[in-house]
Amino acid sequence: MTDSPFAPLGRYDTRGQKCTYSPGDIPANDCQANATWHILWNATTADASLACDPHMAQARARFVFVDTHRLSPDCGMPNAAWGFHNKRCYYLDDTAEAAVIAGAAHDGHVKETAR
Ligand SMILES: [Zn+2]
Ligand SMILES: [Zn+2]
Numbered sequence: 001m002t003d004s005p006f007a008p009l010g011r012y013d014t015r016g017q018k019c020t021y022s023p024g025d026i027p028a029n030d031c032q033a034n035a036t037w038h039i040l041w042n043a044t045t046a047d048a049s050l051a052c053d054p055h056m057a058q059a060r061a062r063f064v065f066v067d068t069h070r071l072s073p074d075c076g077m078p079n080a081a082w083g084f085h086n087k088r089c090y091y092l093d094d095t096a097e098a099a100v101i102a103g104a105a106h107d108g109h110v111k112e113t114a115r
Pocket of ligand 1: 052
């Protein structure tokens, strides 16, 4: 182990994030379980929630939502984008999601030149 005085800075670790289920939206009713799912309720307003397995199951049974995916390190972070393709949140410098976008653009270009 090295003794570097610099903290190993990086993206925020979300493993401690809790399920946001809270009937009545009061602290006494907060679900204390660790979140395992990220739910996007409205893509326009970017309303999203974190849910544990039982509350994700309840949401699936009762409510409509835009998309959901397993909680990942970038979920809930400022400026992170919702990844519909790869089913996780990501930053615009994320090469895996960028490859999907580039692939889609390439397909469009091929069709355009074929005309
Ligand atoms: Zn819960
Ligand atoms: Zn997410």
